[in-house]
Amino acid sequence: MNQPIHPSVSQWISRVIDDARITDFTLLQTLWSGYGQCCRFFSPNANQYLVAKAVQAQPASAHPKGWNDAHSHQRKCKSYQIEQYFYQHYATCSRAFTPQLIACERHGDHALTIMSDLNVAGFSQRHSKLTIEQAKPVLEWLACFHADFMQTNGHGLWAAGTYWHLSTRQREWQTMATGLLKQHAPAISRQLDEARFTTLVHGDAKVANFCFDPAASKAAAVDFQYVGKGIGVQDVAYFIGSALNTDDQLYFTEHCLDYYFAALRRYWRSRIEVHAVEQEWRGLYAVACADFQRFLEGWSPGHHKLNSVLNSYTCRALAAVK
Numbered sequence: 202m203n204q205p206i207h208p209s210v211s212q213w214i215s216r217v218i219d220d221a222r223i224t225d226f227t228l229l230q231t232l233w234s235g236y237g238q239c240c241r242f243f244s245p246n247a248n249q250y251l252v253a254k255a256v257q258a259q260p261a262s263a264h265p266k267g268w269n270d271a272h273s274h275q276r277k278c279k280s281y282q283i284e285q286y287f288y289q290h291y292a293t294c295s296r297a298f299t300p301q302l303i304a305c306e307r308h309g310d311h312a313l314t315i316m317s318d319l320n321v322a323g324f325s326q327r328h329s330k331l332t333i334e335q336a337k338p339v340l341e342w343l344a345c346f347h348a349d350f351m352q353t354n355g356h357g358l359w360a361a362g363t364y365w366h367l368s369t370r371q372r373e374w375q376t377m378a379t380g381l382l383k384q385h386a387p388a389i390s391r392q393l394d395e396a397r398f399t400t401l402v403h404g405d406a407k408v409a410n411f412c413f414d415p416a417a418s419k420a421a422a423v424d425f426q427y428v429g430k431g432i433g434v435q436d437v438a439y440f441i442g443s444a445l446n447t448d449d450q451l452y453f454t455e456h457c458l459d460y461y462f463a464a465l466r467r468y469w470r471s472r473i474e475v476h477a478v479e480q481e482w483r484g485l486y487a488v489a490c491a492d493f494q495r496f497l498e499g500w501s502p503g504h505h506k507l508n509s510v511l512n513s514y515t516c517r518a519l520a521a522v523k
Contacts, residue, residue, distance in 0.1 A: 206226040206238060207255075207257075209257070210237075210238050210255040210257075211242075213255060213306075213313055214253050214255070214313065217305075217306050217313055217315065218244060218246065218247070218303065218304050218315060219246070220244050220245065220246040220247070222246070223242050223243065223244050223245070224242065224245075225242055225250075226241070226242045227241045227242070228240050229252070232254070232256065233277070234277065236256055236258045236259070236277060236281075237254070237255045237256040237257045238254075239252065239254045239255070240252070240253055241320075247303070249317075249318070249321055250320065251303055251315055251316065251317065251318055252300065252316050252317070252319075253313060253316070254281075254284075254313070255313050256278075256281045256310070256311060257311050258274065258277065258278050258310040258311065270372070272372065276369055277426075280364070280426035280427055281314075281426060282307065282312060283357070283359060283428065283429070284424070284425045284426045284428070285305050285307060285312055285314050286357045286358065287357075287358060287425045287428050288300070288301075288305070288314060288316065289302060291350075291358070291428075294350075295345070295349040295350065296345050296349055296468070297342050297343075297345040297349065297422065298322070298324070298419070298422070299421060299425070300317050300318075300319055300421075301316060301317045302314070302316055319412045319421050319423065320412075322421065323414050323415075323419075324413060324414055324421040325412070325415065326415055327409070327412060327413070328411075328444075329408065330408065330444060330445070330446065331408055331445065333445070333453050333456065333457070334417075335417050336440075336441075336444050336457060338417065338418060338419050338420040339406075339408070339411050339440060339444070340440075340460050340461045340464060341420070341464050342421070342422060343403070343433065343436050343437060343440065343461065344433070344461050344467075345464070346400075346401070346403065346422070347400040347401070347465060348400075348469035349468070350400045351398070351400045351469060351478075352399065353400065354430075355401055355429050355430040358428050358429040358430070359404065359427060359428065359430070360430060361429055361430060362402040362403075362427055362428055362429030362431040362435070363404045363429075363431060363439070364404055364427040365493055365496035365497075365500075367387065368390075370496055370499070372499075374495065374499050376499045377498050381519050382491065382494065382495050382498065382515065382519065383495070383498075386492075386495045389491050389492050389495065390492060392485065392522075393431065393432060393435065393488060393489065393492060396482075396485060397477075397481055398432065398474070398477065398478045398482070399431060400431070400432065401428055401429065401430065401431070402428065402429065402430070402432070402433065402436045404425070404426070404427030404428050404429060404431070404436070405426065405427050406422070406437075406443075407444075408440070408443045409443070410422055411423075432481075432482050432485060433461070433465065433482055434458075434483070434485055434486045434489045435492070435493075437457070437461050437486070438489040438493060438514075439493060441454055441457055442490075442506050442510075445457075447508050447510060450508070450510040450511075451510050458486065462479045462482075465479070487517040487518040487521070488518045490515055491518035494507065494511050494512065494515045
């Protein structure tokens with residue numbers, strides 16, 4: 202990337218980790234809506250590469266889809282605070298691989314989170330689309346993560362995980378075209394919120410938020426801004442829609458669900474309840490799809506993820522609601 206690291210970011214990092222000799226800055230990405238920068242750098246004191254996410258939120262920042270009101274600003278600022286809290290209090294409690302917190306600092310809407318580098322840990326590969334076999338390490342990761350946090354109260358995180366939750370997306374819902382999905386959106390959301398079995402969901406489990414080892418046999422996850430309480434198939438449905446092409450979604454979604462639930466059975470020790478969890482969450486998969494389609498139709502009506510497969514699951518959920 203040609204864009205340089207902002208001097209205020211490099212100075213902030215140097216002060217927080219007390220290392221005046223940090224070098225080799227590389228910009229990994231500019232944060233959504235221009236809210237800051239994510240970079241990699243070398244710390245001589247730590248003798249390793251580290252990654253920093255520096256949030257310097259500005260209320261007037263431009264949003265790619267035009268959703269740049271005060272409510273959107275506060276939601277994004279809260280998401281970075283929650284991500285930092287997750288790394289402080291939850292990341293080390295899971296067997297699912299995540300970056301480990303090195304240091305952090307927050308002042309109002311400005312937050313700096315310094316983490317271990319997943320490249321150093323062996324997760325150096327990134328993908329934009331996956332085959333069915335390549336998707337399995339992520340399904341494995343999700344099953345492990347969900348098993349580790351089954352029935353956790355999620356203190357300090359989002360009361361309802363996922364970035365598209367109806368309670369946080371009222372404006373997008375109101376913008377939707379009139380129809381059954383808009384009419385039944387509250388009922389669909391309630392079905393998910395009132396599930397008997399809950400866990401922590403990643404909340405933004407798209408393929409871009411996973412890193413892979415060179416053999417594509419293991420995965421690790423980043424970007425925990427929307428982690429909170431939910432049901433596992435919310436992550437699974439969102440991941441499948443982001444990672445697989447339409448034909449693979451059509452023919453292999455059930456195979457992916459079988460693989461995910463088999464992994465969940467391995468990672469969760471409660472052999473009796475895991476079958477009840479599978480029965481409930483399988484039954485809510487179409488509902489999770491409908492809930493996400495509701496968001497897309499309000500936020501970006503022409504979005505490429507609004508395909509025939511997603512719509513077919515949404516129709517199932519609407520038929521059950523009616």
